[in-house]
Amino acid sequence: MTPDIRTDLTEDDLRTAWRWISEESYWAKxxxxxxxxxxxxxxxxFGAYVEDQLAGFARVVTDRATFGWLCDVWVDEAHRGQGLSRTMMTAIKAHPDLQGFRRFHLATADAHGLYRRFGFTDLTGPDRWMEIVDRDVYARDQARSTT
Structure with a gap:
């Protein structure tokens, strides 16, 4: 069955994606x-639906004109290995709000092959990029919200 890709996710869908990412991901646990x-x-x-159930999720942070950052890509374990990531990537790359970018970024620990098929390459000019990383921000947010 071909998955249905939608951008009108419900709160229940977002909570499902949040559970996957907050409990199982390496980047936003x-x-x-x-x-x-x-x-x-x-x-x-973007939500990927199989038989009307959310089976995959991805998010693009973007100004919808010049830049996009693909993140939080997740496929539910029961649906892995069935081409869902490729289907989501095809829809993401074709979306009208994500065309004509000067830069489209992502970070991955283990899916380089998938993303290369969609035109992503190693970072150009990494000596020009800088970042601020705060690995404990979620723990501090949790502590503040419980006090």
């Missing part, structure tokens, strides 16, 4: 629901 919800509401989110 422990992200609080309010933080994830705010991030999702300010991004272009």
């Amino acid at each position: 422990g992200i609080p629901w309010p933080t994830f919800e705010r991030a999702a509401r300010n991004s272009l989110c």
Whole structure:
């Protein structure tokens, strides 16, 4: 069955994606629901549905003109190995709001082959890029919200 790709995710869909990412991902484990919800509401989110059930999720942070950052890509374990990531990537790359970018970024620990098929390459000019990383931000957010 071909999955249906949608961008009109319900709150229940977002909560499902949040559970996957907050409990199982290596990049956002422990992200609080309010933080994830705010991030999702300010991004272009994609849901992959199999038999009307959310089976995959991806989010693009973008100005919809010059730049996009693909993140939070997840496929439910029961649906892995069935081409769902490729189907989501095809829809993401074809979306009208994500055309004509000067830069489209992502970070991955283990899916380089998938993303290369869609035109992603190693970072050019990494000596020009800088970042601030705060690996404990979610733990501090949780501590503040319980006091």
